[in-house]
Amino acid sequence: MCRTIAEIREYRAQFQKDNQSVGLVPTMGFLHAAHLSLVELAQKRADRSVVSIFVNPSQFNQRADLESYPRDEARDLALLQEAGVDLVFCPTVEEMYPNGFQSWVQVEEISLPWEGAGRPGHFRGVATVCTMLFQIVQPDIAVFGEKDFQQLRLIEQMVADLKIPTTIVRGPLIREEDGLAMSSRNVRLSRSGREKALHISRTLHRLRDDLLQETTDRKRLLQDARSELERLPDVAVDYLSIVQENDLSEADGTYTDEPERVIATVVVDGVRLLDNVSLKRKALVG
Numbered sequence: 001m002c003r004t005i006a007e008i009r010e011y012r013a014q015f016q017k018d019n020q021s022v023g024l025v026p027t028m029g030f031l032h033a034a035h036l037s038l039v040e041l042a043q044k045r046a047d048r049s050v051v052s053i054f055v056n057p058s059q060f061n062q063r064a065d066l067e068s069y070p071r072d073e074a075r076d077l078a079l080l081q082e083a084g085v086d087l088v089f090c091p092t093v094e095e096m097y098p099n100g101f102q103s104w105v106q107v108e109e110i111s112l113p114w115e116g117a118g119r120p121g122h123f124r125g126v127a128t129v130c131t132m133l134f135q136i137v138q139p140d141i142a143v144f145g146e147k148d149f150q151q152l153r154l155i156e157q158m159v160a161d162l163k164i165p166t167t168i169v170r171g172p173l174i175r176e177e178d179g180l181a182m183s184s185r186n187v188r189l190s191r192s193g194r195e196k197a198l199h200i201s202r203t204l205h206r207l208r209d210d211l212l213q214e215t216t217d218r219k220r221l222l223q224d225a226r227s228e229l230e231r232l233p234d235v236a237v238d239y240l241s242i243v244q245e246n247d248l249s250e251a252d253g254t255y256t257d258e259p260e261r262v263i264a265t266v267v268v269d270g271v272r273l274l275d276n277v278s279l280k281r282k283a284l285v286g
């Protein structure tokens with residue numbers, strides 16, 4: 001495990017000498033099976049796998065959220081060792097943001113709606129830390145999960161705009177057996193909170209099936225799904241919308257052939273939970 005940029009650069013130089021490609025998985029730690037699925041993808045697609053664990057303060061707009069973010073470095077390192085990861089980067093905040101730090105990366109339109117609207121400055125923090133990680137690790141590929149779909153699209157946009165020589169690989173959204181999207185934040189749910197949280201994926205999947213029927217007005221289906229969730233105590237829907245996958249703009253009420261996705265953020269007992277489902281039709285077999 002490395003805490004400094006200098007150490008990572010040394011390993012990176014050696015990988016380069018040995019002609020080995022590098023795959024990076026950026027995380028904030030408190031790892032679960034979804035993180036490990038991204039690691040597996042990186043291992044398949046590159047010779048060497050690097051995982052970063054860094055709870056990035058600049059992407060938190062609430063101090064309490066940053067402070068209560070779950071952490072367990074020893075457990076994370078054991079899981080990554082078991083998974084056969086080549087290198088883990090766990091920098092300190094001072095290593096990433098030394099005194100006098102003042103350069104920020106701002107991806108514009110795509111960072112404004114949804115998570116961006118609810119969490120001012122969040123995506124500026126994400127774009128900046130990912131740019132730094134790309135500069136430090138210089139990965140050939142980097143894997144991001146579809147669970148944070150807006151973040152994934154923002155990184156893809158940034159890498160294209162800034163000509164960063166890294167290929168972004170998408171990892172599918174991984175769910176618990178009962179359907180809840182895996183998240184490090186799920187441990188903050190009480191038993192009853194978790195019961196309520198299950199309604200998110202159920203509602204989204206039902207909504208997707210209804211939307212794919214193309215018989216009922218889309219706005220009405222969205223409104224019904226939102227009401228269904230908000231009927232639960234201490235559940236607030238931040239957004240529940242159909243978006244164009246490409247630019248995250250809200251899809252209008254008409255049915256189209258463009259790739260679209262239903263995205264949602266629902267706050268359950270104060271815990272912010274993200275989920276989304278693709279509106280792509282499954283390929284017909286036979």
Ligand code: AMP
Binds near residue numbers: 027034175
């Ligand atoms: P985090 O540690 O939450 O910042 O997440 C690190 C990476 O794991 C990001 O690319 C996330 O999108 C991805 N990730 C987190 N949860 C899931 C999930 N349930 N399915 C797929 N990817 C995920």
